[in-house]
Amino acid sequence: MGVQIQGDTGNVIATKGTYSGDVSIGGTLTYEDVTNIDSVGLITARQGIKIGTGVGVAASISVDGNAEFAGIVTASTSVSTSVKVGGGVTISESGIEASGIGITVANINGGAVSGRRNMIINGDQRIAQRGTTAALVATNAAYRCVDRFKTDIDGSGGGNFFHGQTGAGSSITADVPTGQGFTHSSKITVNASVSQPSGTENRHQFYTMFEKQDVAHLEWGTSAAKTCTLSFWVKSSVAGTYILWFKFYGATSYHYYTNYTIDSANTWEKKVITLTGHTSGGNVSGTVTDQGFLIEWNLGTSSGNETGTLNEWTTSGDIRAASGTVYLPENAGATWYITGVQFEVGSQATAFEHRSFGEELALCQRYYFKTSGYTKYGAMYNSSHSMISLDLPVTMRTDPSTATATFGGGGTVSTNYSTKYYFQQYITGDVSTFASDIKMSAEL
Numbered sequence: 001m002g003v004q005i006q007g008d009t010g011n012v013i014a015t016k017g018t019y020s021g022d023v024s025i026g027g028t029l030t031y032e033d034v035t036n037i038d039s040v041g042l043i044t045a046r047q048g049i050k051i052g053t054g055v056g057v058a059a060s061i062s063v064d065g066n067a068e069f070a071g072i073v074t075a076s077t078s079v080s081t082s083v084k085v086g087g088g089v090t091i092s093e094s095g096i097e098a099s100g101i102g103i104t105v106a107n108i109n110g111g112a113v114s115g116r117r118n119m120i121i122n123g124d125q126r127i128a129q130r131g132t133t134a135a136l137v138a139t140n141a142a143y144r145c146v147d148r149f150k151t152d153i154d155g156s157g158g159g160n161f162f163h164g165q166t167g168a169g170s171s172i173t174a175d176v177p178t179g180q181g182f183t184h185s186s187k188i189t190v191n192a193s194v195s196q197p198s199g200t201e202n203r204h205q206f207y208t209m210f211e212k213q214d215v216a217h218l219e220w221g222t223s224a225a226k227t228c229t230l231s232f233w234v235k236s237s238v239a240g241t242y243i244l245w246f247k248f249y250g251a252t253s254y255h256y257y258t259n260y261t262i263d264s265a266n267t268w269e270k271k272v273i274t275l276t277g278h279t280s281g282g283n284v285s286g287t288v289t290d291q292g293f294l295i296e297w298n299l300g301t302s303s304g305n306e307t308g309t310l311n312e313w314t315t316s317g318d319i320r321a322a323s324g325t326v327y328l329p330e331n332a333g334a335t336w337y338i339t340g341v342q343f344e345v346g347s348q349a350t351a352f353e354h355r356s357f358g359e360e361l362a363l364c365q366r367y368y369f370k371t372s373g374y375t376k377y378g379a380m381y382n383s384s385h386s387m388i389s390l391d392l393p394v395t396m397r398t399d400p401s402t403a404t405a406t407f408g409g410g411g412t413v414s415t416n417y418s419t420k421y422y423f424q425q426y427i428t429g430d431v432s433t434f435a436s437d438i439k440m441s442a443e444l
Contacts, residue, residue: 118353119215120208121363122148123232123341125165125184129370133171134164136191141205143443146186147364148208150443155202155302159194159329163187163206166337176339177233177268181354185233185339188299188328196327197302203319204299204329206338209444211397212249212284212292218345220277221250221284227276230295231349233340237333239265240326243298244273245319249291251282254313257320270340272349278313289397291444295343299336300327365394369423371438376423378409378433386411386431389424396420396442405435 049061059069082092090097127147135144138160141152145163153160167174167184176182188206218226236242239262246256256278260271284292301319308320328334340352369392378386388405403418403425411430418424423440427433 116353116355117344117350118342118355119210120148120341120343122146122360123339123352124182124354124360125149125186125339125341126167126357127361127364128165128170128184129364129368129372132165132167132169134162134187134189137161137163137204143368146184147368149186150205150207150209152205152207153203154205155197155199157194157197158202158204158300159190159192161191161204161299161329162189164189175235175337177235177270180233180340180352182233182339182352185337188336190329190331190334193329193332193334195330196300198304199302200304200319201302203301203305205296206299207245207294207296208341209291210293211289211444212286213288215248215293216284216288218277218293219283220248221252221254221279221281223279225277225279226345227274227347228343228345229272229274229347229349230343231270231272231340231352232338232342233268233270234260234262234297235266235268235335235337236262236326236328237265237335238326238328238331239263241322241324242326243296243301243319243321245294245296245298246275247294247296248277248284249293250278250284252280252315253317254278254281254315255317256311256313257308258311259322259325262326268337274347274349275311281315297338300329301325303327362394365392366397367441367443369393369396369438369440371436374438375434375436376405376438378427378431378435380431381426384429384431385414386427386433387424388427388433388435389422390435390438391422392420392440396440397444398442400440400442403438403440405438407433407435409433 059067061067082090084090088099125146128145129147130143130145132145137144137151137153139153139156141150143150146165151163164170164172164187165184166172166187167176170184172187174183174185175187176185186206218228220226241259241261244258244260248254256275258273258275260273262269298319298321301321305319306321306323306325308318310320310322328336342349342352344350376388376390378388381387397420399420400418403416403423405423405425407413407427409430409432411427411433413425414428415426416424417426418440420442423438425435
């Protein structure tokens with residue numbers, strides 16, 4: 001039997017049928033025991049589509065474009081300008097907005113969700129225990145002004161420059177990028193200008209260093225080497241390409257030379273450099289408080305160094321620079337500013353991590369400590385001698401290489417007992433000695 005029409009009910013019973021024209025059904029079309037519905041063309045459902053015994057039980061698609069799914073939706077590719085999750089979360093091109101309790105994730109930018117991200121100490125250039133007045137930089141490496149940032153000039157005949165701090169409490173008016181929350185910056189000013197020398201010996205340096213124990217987690221020198229990102233704000237009176245140098249003091253030391261470009265003179269610009277550590281040579285080892293990593297902003301080098309491949313790790317210590325790199329010292333009175341320095345694990349530069357002044361100062365005091373406006377009186381040691389002792393606010397990196405003070409009241413410093421935990425000096429010939437302007441250095 002092909003087709004049977006029941007006269008009493010009007011039902012049509014058919015095991016098979018082919019229709020070349022339209023088929024109109026005024027009621028409900030119900031498919032029983034049908035595995036698939038195969039359509040070559042478009043299926044139009046004017047009142048929507050229901051899957052399951054009711055709306056929301058399995059899935060439903062309404063005519064207004066809304067869809068409800070009771071189970072898991074799996075898609076290899078999905079494109080949407082906005083996705084809502086319940087009533088509290090909206091995911092769109094501009095970000096994720098959560099009005100509920102918050103967002104729970106395993107990590108952000110490949111690193112810790114909370115806690116300190118910035119590995120740089122004093123990246124906002126606020127702390128200057130040695131003084132804020134611009135100090136002359138010559139051919140000896142030293143910390144002269146802003147804490148944790150060292151200056152030096154290698155080679156002879158390269159002129160010199162000043163390093164000062166701008167901002168509140170400084171003799172130099174604040175010069176910082178607008179709207180970023182910074183109050184201070186480091187300022188480099190060319191003092192004695194000279195033409196760029198030939199050869200390879202000269203370079204003008206502004207750099208910061210890390211202890212080995214503070215970079216071991218980067219796993220550089222191993223197959224697990226992490227990707228990291230350096231970001232900073234910079235401004236100069238001379239636009240052009242500048243040198244940036246990374247050095248990792250692993251079992252084998254590796255160097256990475258790259259550059260950044262200041263596009264417009266006298267304009268604050270944010271620069272971002274991302275790099276993945278080298279995967280051979282071994283991680284840091286040995287004394288954990290020794291230097292393990294260096295980042296240097298080179299302000300100019302000899303023309304003979306404008307060669308070599310950039311953006312690669314190498315064991316060669318030769319300086320590498322792009323052709324035509326800026327040699328700032330050949331510009332009389334030229335200036336270069338920097339602030340907002342951040343180095344973090346991950347491939348993206350996140351917003352600068354502003355820490356409290358007290359926290360930043362304590363981090364700096366691990367390397368350098370100085371009293372200001374404070375007098376420490378000695379205690380009688382015996383009938384004719386005294387001892388001056390002062391516990392330090394933080395443990396220094398190592399026992400200090402220098403521990404000095406201005407003494408009053410007479411007597412002679414006989415023995416310096418100072419350690420990384422305290423300042424202590426034995427005074428002979430006086431029992432009423434006092435000390436001020438105490439200075440201790442345990443710098444890298």
